[in-house]
């Protein structure tokens with residue numbers, strides 16, 4: 001059994017017009033030391049999935065079904081207090097998209113790290129915890145004397161580094177990194193990502209890395225899960241996802257990112273917008289934007305098919321890999337006017353007279 005096993009997880013948000021099905025039947029596993037990437041457009045449910053694991057979500061969110069098993073413990077059955085004491089930060093921690101939101105503005109950054117350490121380690125004195133926080137600051141390139149600053153006194157990059165310190169201070173087994181560098185200046189993005197990877201190796205933890213950037217996941221992840229409309233539509237090892245994906249959405253995503261080995265590559269975007277998660281239609285959620293959708297795709301929700309070595313795909317046409325790959329590489333395939341529901345054949349008019 002993997003370190004983390006998520007099975008058929010459904011996390012919905014209560015909204016004025018119904019439930020937003022942000023995570024809608026997701027299964028995903030993470031092994032010890034492994035890095036799994038979650039890619040997909042904004043709003044596809046990546047953050048919701050990660051936050052569900054440590055229940056760090058807003059009050060209107062609810063896990064309505066499914067299982068999250070961490071090292072033999074069913075997390076969904078823990079009370080909030082048990083989850084805080086046994087899992088959050090100590091076993092599974094999170095680096096959020098924007099570190100400024102991760103810290104409480106009324107306490108100093110250092111005191112919040114010290115608080116987390118002491119909450120989980122009864123025997124650690126305040127002095128020892130402060131010493132550890134200072135050491136971590138130093139390792140992450142922040143002046144240890146800044147430990148008594150308030151979050152607003154930090155620059156974005158420093159706050160993000162401090163958040164990494166918080167996420168690492170108890171050497172967790174899993175780090176959830178939610179677009180950990182997007183709020184930062186491009187110049188320091190690579191450095192921060194490198195720091196996270198370095199520390200991850202040092203403490204030998206697993207990681208779920210969320211990003212909408214295919215090039216980041218291809219460089220940092222062992223496996224990649226492609227998320228669309230609240231579901232994982234394709235998952236495989238990083239090389240398979242980058243070199244021979246089977247889902248048209250993955251093929252489309254790949255087209256939209258520059259390729260370092262092919263600088264002349266035409267970037268092609270996927271036309272259309274992500275599905276409405278309040279009342280999603282039957283059928284494949286990608287069908288309205290998919291150049292390969294058939295009548296079946298509009299009508300029948302595809303089940304995950306196993307293509308070997310853990311390569312799972314939710315697509316009725318995933319068998320036609322060569323055709324899909326060839327066609328998906330052409331710009332005209334993704335022209336908006338070429339995409340849409342296949343014409344229904346008009347019923348034959350028969351006359352009795």
Ligand SMILES: Nc1ncnc2c1ncn2[C@@H]1O[C@H](COP(=O)(O)OP(=O)(O)OP(=O)(O)O)[C@@H](O)[C@H]1O
Nearest residue numbers: 013015020022041042043044045046047048058277
């Ligand atoms: N508090 C909330 N209440 C209602 N709906 C929400 C809430 N938070 C997120 N959603 C909705 O849930 C869906 C999934 O959002 P989520 O943030 O998980 O996606 P994401 O893939 O992480 O996107 P991003 O990259 O922009 O963070 C979206 O439709 C979003 O509008």
